[in-house]
Amino acid sequence: MNNSNSQAKRPSSMGAWLKREKEETVILLRCIPATVVALFVVSVICMNLLANKTLVQTSWLALDGGILISWLSFLCMDIITKHFGPKASNKIALLAAAINLLTCLIFYVASIIPSDADDYTALNQILGGTWFILLGSTIAFLASAAINNFLNWTIGRAFRKNPDGKAAFAARTYISTFIGQFMDNLIFAIIVFVVFAPIFWDGFHWTMLQCVTCALTGAVAEVIMEIVFSPFGYRAVTKWKKHNVGQEYLAYIKEGR
Numbered sequence: 001m002n003n004s005n006s007q008a009k010r011p012s013s014m015g016a017w018l019k020r021e022k023e024e025t026v027i028l029l030r031c032i033p034a035t036v037v038a039l040f041v042v043s044v045i046c047m048n049l050l051a052n053k054t055l056v057q058t059s060w061l062a063l064d065g066g067i068l069i070s071w072l073s074f075l076c077m078d079i080i081t082k083h084f085g086p087k088a089s090n091k092i093a094l095l096a097a098a099i100n101l102l103t104c105l106i107f108y109v110a111s112i113i114p115s116d117a118d119d120y121t122a123l124n125q126i127l128g129g130t131w132f133i134l135l136g137s138t139i140a141f142l143a144s145a146a147i148n149n150f151l152n153w154t155i156g157r158a159f160r161k162n163p164d165g166k167a168a169f170a171a172r173t174y175i176s177t178f179i180g181q182f183m184d185n186l187i188f189a190i191i192v193f194v195v196f197a198p199i200f201w202d203g204f205h206w207t208m209l210q211c212v213t214c215a216l217t218g219a220v221a222e223v224i225m226e227i228v229f230s231p232f233g234y235r236a237v238t239k240w241k242k243h244n245v246g247q248e249y250l251a252y253i254k255e256g257r
Helices: 002-031 034-050 070-084 086-112 121-128 131-157 166-200 208-242 247-256
Strands: 054-057 062-064
Touching: 002 086, 002 247, 034 070, 034 086, 034 131, 062 208, 070 086, 070 131, 070 166, 070 208, 086 121, 086 131, 131 166, 166 208
Parallel strands: none
Antiparallel strands: 054 062
16 A cells, blocks of 8 residues: 555656756756856867867877867866856756757758768768767766766865865866866777777777876866866856856755755
8 A cells, every 4th residue: 555655656756856857957047157058068069079080199198189178168067066066067068968969960961961062071071970979979078077066066065164265166176177087088088999989990999098098188188278267267156156146046956955
């Protein structure tokens, strides 16, 4: 009897949870400044396109073009996590990944539409992309986003005396970015250049050493970029707090606890 009652309650509980999550997401999208969301989404799309090109490849090191822009994605996540929390940042990461997939679909459709106006072979190859690069980048991005946002929030909670100070922002940003970027680069490199590339690219591949050194070198390079641009991120979250940005969402979250 008790089991049947509990099972009967599950659909309504799940329905209530889904309804609340939808409402929470709508409020979040209404509250987050559009500039940060736009920069985040654009950086994710660019990162996916640039990942098609290997910039450096030696016996111990390999870097793809995504390294040039991925730091911006993590800086945007760090800003959102600091002000709105890790759950909000994870939701925006899912939104960015969904928009990236939609963009890739539109690019692919454009690449297969025939045209006699000119020779678009090179452009079609770029727009068409490679499915396993898209798969690898999406999995790596979502996994590293969850890791980065959790670490950023956890490290921030350790600064009890001055959680909004520059030292706290720097520590949570640099550490979470380094670990998150390392995992992003490593997961992507293994999926694309170890698993699929040897099959579909005539034996071209990266060694595990190249994957690890790529992940490590890329993480170091991206942390350096974070150090350079994090003052802008700190200034942004300081202004957000000063001007009570996103109070509707923060109040909603507080009320639901």
